[in-house]
Amino acid sequence: MQQSFEEIYTQYSPQVFRVCMGYINDPAQARDLTQETFIAVWQNLSSFRNESKLSTWILRIATNNCLRALEKSKRMVTTDLPFDIPLPHEETQEEKLAFLYKCIAELEETERIIISLLLEDLPQAEIATIIGLTEGNTRVKIHRIKEKLAVKFRDHGQFE
Amino acid sequence: MDNLNDLKKIWLSADTSGLPDTATIMRAICKYRSQKLIKKAALILAAIFLTAVMISVVFLYKSVMISTRLGEACIIGAGLILVFTNIGSIGRLYNLKSLSNKEFIAYLEQVKINRAKYYRKTQVIGLSLVSLGLLLYIYEGVRLYLWLLLASYVFVLLYILVMWLVVRPRVYKRQAKKLDATIKEMKRLADQF
Numbered sequence: 001m002q003q004s005f006e007e008i009y010t011q012y013s014p015q016v017f018r019v020c021m022g023y024i025n026d027p028a029q030a031r032d033l034t035q036e037t038f039i040a041v042w043q044n045l046s047s048f049r050n051e052s053k054l055s056t057w058i059l060r061i062a063t064n065n066c067l068r069a070l071e072k073s074k075r076m077v078t079t080d081l082p083f084d085i086p087l088p089h090e091e092t093q094e095e096k097l098a099f100l101y102k103c104i105a106e107l108e109e110t111e112r113i114i115i116s117l118l119l120e121d122l123p124q125a126e127i128a129t130i131i132g133l134t135e136g137n138t139r140v141k142i143h144r145i146k147e148k149l150a151v152k153f154r155d156h157g158q159f160e
Numbered sequence: 161m162d163n164l165n166d167l168k169k170i171w172l173s174a175d176t177s178g179l180p181d182t183a184t185i186m187r188a189i190c191k192y193r194s195q196k197l198i199k200k201a202a203l204i205l206a207a208i209f210l211t212a213v214m215i216s217v218v219f220l221y222k223s224v225m226i227s228t229r230l231g232e233a234c235i236i237g238a239g240l241i242l243v244f245t246n247i248g249s250i251g252r253l254y255n256l257k258s259l260s261n262k263e264f265i266a267y268l269e270q271v272k273i274n275r276a277k278y279y280r281k282t283q284v285i286g287l288s289l290v291s292l293g294l295l296l297y298i299y300e301g302v303r304l305y306l307w308l309l310l311a312s313y314v315f316v317l318l319y320i321l322v323m324w325l326v327v328r329p330r331v332y333k334r335q336a337k338k339l340d341a342t343i344k345e346m347k348r349l350a351d352q353f
Contacts, residue, residue: 005182005186006182007184010182011187013176013179013185014176014179017174017179018171018172018174018176019173019175022171027178031179031180033177034179035180035185035188038185038189039185039188039189043189067346067349068346070205093170093173095172096170097170097171097173097174098169100171101166102296109349110349118164119164119167119171120171121166121168121171149167150163153241155164
């Protein structure tokens with residue numbers, strides 16, 4: 001079991017870390033949440049019954065962990081963007097990523113989870129399974145989140 | 161958004177090299193499990209130890225008064241309640257699997273009901289037994305000197321009153337407040353879906 005757990009950890013930990021980053025916007029806390037997620041995965045691996053994909057199951061644990069990180073979320077960065085942001089000439093990849101995290105941090109908790117899963121390239125049906133919504137509701141939510149992000153990015157001078 | 165693919169590229173560029181390796185995560189898992197276990201096990205062991213001490217006192221100290229024997233029985237009874245309650249709580253802790261948020265709210269609601277039941281019944285019985293046990297047990301040892309008798313009973317009564325009227329309600333209130341806040345927060349999150 002340990003060998004298979006190691007393989008699972010190596011394969012899925014970057015994905016879980018990115019989803020946690022989308023929620024918490026703090027690398028140290030995202031690492032803690034990733035660790036907590038895999039503690040839960042390890043504890044429950046024997047009860048995993050292949051009823052869903054392993055990635056769906058792991059991300060479901062991760063998203064539940066994120067949503068339950070109540071104390072940590074109080075410290076989360078949710079500051080509004082400055083009103084008059086100068087247009088960047090050539091943003092580095094890190095700056096672009098930081099801006100993306102900042103935009104996601106301004107969404108509601110559950111919206112943060114949904115967009116993180118979408119950016120992980122998960123199909124909408126799988127996202128619906130993870131968060132426990134119907135596919136129709138998930139589609140509507142995703143559409144609204146995309147609109148919100150589009151406005152933020154347009155205001156920032158991107159995606160004209 | 162037409163540029164979702166661009167966002168995905170940015171998203172996937174996140175540096176994940178700082179994540180702990182598998183050996184570290186395995187150590188963390190072992191530590192996490194042992195920390196949880198040690199905390200509960202320490203409480204159970206302490207309760208077993210105190211109960212065993214009381215049982216050994218029954219055999220080592222040949223009391224002459226029935227009140228002492230009754231006191232010993234009450235304290236042993238309270239110790240056993242503490243032991244069995246905590247063994248039950250370890251079982252519940254390990255039965256908690258990775259639940260969905262709705263199931264987690266239901267679990268928290270059940271914890272809330274269990275705590276209220278523990279506060280109203282189990283804890284009342286346990287604390288009553290300890291209080292009565294202490295009052296009965298010390299009588300034989302202090303009865304010969306009036307000043308010692310008075311001082312001992314004033315001290316024990318004050319201790320019992322503080323436990324009943326201050327510590328017990330305060331601890332329960334604090335725990336209930338924390339649990340209520342968690343349930344409220346979980347429901348708020350569930351409402352977002």
